[in-house]
Amino acid sequence: MTVVADKPELLTEAFQNIQSDVDSAFDAFLPVPQDSRARLVEAMRYAAIGAGKRVRPLLVVATADLFGVNRSAAVNAGCAVEAIHAYSLIHDDLPCMDDDELRHGKPTVHRAFDEATAVLAGDCLHALAFDILTQPDTSTDPFVRAELVGALAKASGHDGMAGGQMMDIVAGEQDYDLRQVTRLQQLKTGALLAASVEMGAVLGRVPPEGRTQLRAYARDIGLSFQIADDLLDVEGDEGKAGKALRKDEAQGKATFVTLMGVDAARRQAGMLVEQAADHLASHGDDARLLIELARFIVKRDH
Amino acid sequence: MTVVADKPELLTEAFQNIQSDVDSAFDAFLPVPQDSRARLVEAMRYAAIGAGKRVRPLLVVATADLFGVNRSAAVNAGCAVEAIHAYSLIHDDLPCMDDDELRHGKPTVHRAFDEATAVLAGDCLHALAFDILTQPDTSTDPFVRAELVGALAKASGHDGMAGGQMMDIVAGEQDYDLRQVTRLQQLKTGALLAASVEMGAVLGRVPPEGRTQLRAYARDIGLSFQIADDLLDVEGDEGKAGKALRKDEAQGKATFVTLMGVDAARRQAGMLVEQAADHLASHGDDARLLIELARFIVKRDH
Structure with missing residues (x-):
């Protein structure tokens, strides 16, 4: 077991800083052009600025911090992951996909x-x-x-996030077992979280053979993130979540909660988070932000 | 004026070779997985294999050839451009965009x-x-x-292809003049054609200051390509085109043809092609394939 103490205030400050840095960076990346593309760039800004917890950028920055990487470089890489995450939410919300009306408490992009x-x-x-x-x-x-490009392209394509989204789309027609749900979530959610940690390590010039423990950490938090999402889908508050909940059950989809039950799912998520923290033991106190982030992932209420 | 003679048989053979090479490469890049992502990868293969003239990959390969680049490297880069082109056609054909039923003579991806x-x-x-x-x-x-990644990302995003597509979507509501139509087409069609030439030069390790003539060639063929497209939209055969035509007129969109008239548009396209050829004069006979390709772009019937 890790000996690092709970320091939630560290995480609160880190979230505030990364949210501010990511918003500023997107603002600079996306000036609104003075022609008929203005509407397009406004829509990009609507989706990318001031929305979301920025878990992925924080993972990039906190991992890069272990290796003394310049913060603005890590924020840039974090914005790249967040841009992929943001695009996937826009497309997932489309009428032909999940047909969602709300995201982060405001109308989805196709509604706005x-x-x-x-x-x-x-x-x-x-x-x-x-x-x-x-x-x-x-x-x-x-x-x-x-x-960095290679890691992000692989994690977001048909062997990563979008492949998981396809498995999710057909989930209603298929009777996935726990192994298949785990695979689906490793792709749909886990791949991009893992890429965030990987990109932090790439920026820190950690060679692939030195990334074993970081990858194990990323795998464990990816799975616990999704178990927590499934729990929130059942028990969460739509107001706090800022989106529609209880859709999995309505669509008859197998989730960690339907397959394991609420109690076992919660225990499993908690166990994974402690296991994730243990993988970072060699970093000692330097890893406290990554460990707090792992704990936040299962405790969050949105 | 260029002294290089017409050699259409050179181009025919080059098209056959690039079509075969690009199909083989996509086949290798896209093995169908043995899980519920199979449908997704089948759709990618449907869009990417055996379809299209492969003008962009041929531009990459023919440019790279000027500098003795290994063919399989250039084919890979050509596949990357073609993958961007193929994704844009899938999304442009969607019901919420152009709502097209046919592409390359077969049902569009959302129909199939x-x-x-x-x-x-x-x-x-x-x-x-x-x-x-x-x-x-x-x-x-x-x-x-x-x-290569930087050139392709820039050419395909909001400052390139997709930005041009946005300008095109709102074209029906706006009264574009010739300057605005030119700008729209430079983005929508020209940016990716220019990126193809640029990527051939990057593979050939031509420094940016050595790419001036190639960029001028690319700009001229980009514009002539779109003028030819506008002419085909008015005069073409839907069977040969393998897609619906005469949509611009129905939507009341300004095009080179509506703004200039058929005859002036055809003269302009021909003039641009000869100008494009002149930019390659310093390459002598080595540039004959790029010159034939420029001539094909305005003479093609699909």
């Missing part, structure tokens, strides 16, 4: 703008992610830039 | 599969493009890989 603009704004945030990663501000070392 | 699968297949081809560019097979030099 229109469907065509939502599709394009998602596509443009997708491209922006890779544009950001190839800027010298993110890293002056092209090897690092290329490795 | 469904809308949700089409959105995701587009997103995954988008990610695949950047995944391909970061593979060591594309270049062993990370600087080249990072520069």
Whole structure:
């Protein structure tokens, strides 16, 4: 067991800082053009600025911090992951996908703008992610830039996030067992969380053979994140969540909660978080932010 | 004027070779997984394999050829551009965008599969493009890989292809003049054609200051490509085009043809192609494929 003490105030401050830094960075990346693309960029800004907890950027920054990486470089890489996350939410919310009306407590992009603009704004945030990663501000070392792009492209495509989303779409027609639900979630949610940690390590010039413990941490928090999401879907408050809940049950989808029950799911999530913390033992007190973040992931109410 | 003679048989052979190489490469990039993502990857393969003329990959390969680049590296980069082009067609064809039923003479992806699968297949081809560019097979030099990614991300996002698509969506409501239509097309079509030439030069390790003539060539063929498209929209055969035509007029959109008239548009396209050829004069006979390709762009009947 890790000996690092609970320090929730550390996490609160870290969230405030990353939310402010990510918002400022997107504001700078996305000036509104003086032509008929204005509506498109406004939609990108609506989705990317002032929304979301910024768990993924914080993972990038907190991992990069272990290795003394320049903060603005890590914030840039965090924005790239967040741009991918934001595009995926826009597309997942579309009428032909989950048909959601609310996200982060405000109308979804296709409701606030229109469907065509939502599709394009998602596509443009997708491209922006890779544009950001190839800027010298993110890293002056092209090897690092290329490795960041590779990690993010792999984690977001058909062998990652979007592949998991496809498995989720057909979940209602299929009787997934615990192994298949775990696989689905490793792709849909876990891949991008793992990429966040990986990219922090890439920025820190940690060679692949030195990333074993960080990857184990990322795998455990990815799974506990999704178990916590499934618990929130059953027990959460729609007002706090800022989106519709209890959709899995209505669609007859297997989740960790339907397969394991509420109590076992909660125990499993708690166990995974402590296991995640143990993987970082060699970093001692330096890892306290990553450990607080892991604990937050299962305790959060939204 | 260029002294290079017409050699259409050179172009025919080059198209056959690139079509075969691109199909083989996508087949290798996209093995169908043995789980519920199979439908997603089938949709990606449906859109990416055996469809389209492969103008963009041929531009990459023919440009790279000027500098003695290994063919399989150039084919990989060409596949990345084509993956972006293919994703954009899937999304442009969606009911909320152009609502098209036919593409390359067969049902569009959302018709052959469904809308949700089409959105995701587009997103995954988008990610695949950047995944391909970061593979060591594309270049062993990370600087080249990072520069390829940067060029493609910039050309496809809100300052490139997708930005042009947004301008096109609102074109029906706006009275674009020739300057605005030119700007729209430089983004919507020109940016990706220019990126193809640029990426060939990047693979050939041509420094930015050595790319002036190639960029001028790319700009001219980009514009002539779109003028030819507007002419085809008015005069073309839907069977040969494999898609619906005469949509611009129905939507009341300004095009090069509505603004200039058929004859002036055709003269302008021809003039631009010869100007494009002149930009390559210093390459002598080595540039004959790029010149034939420019001529094909205005003469094609689909």
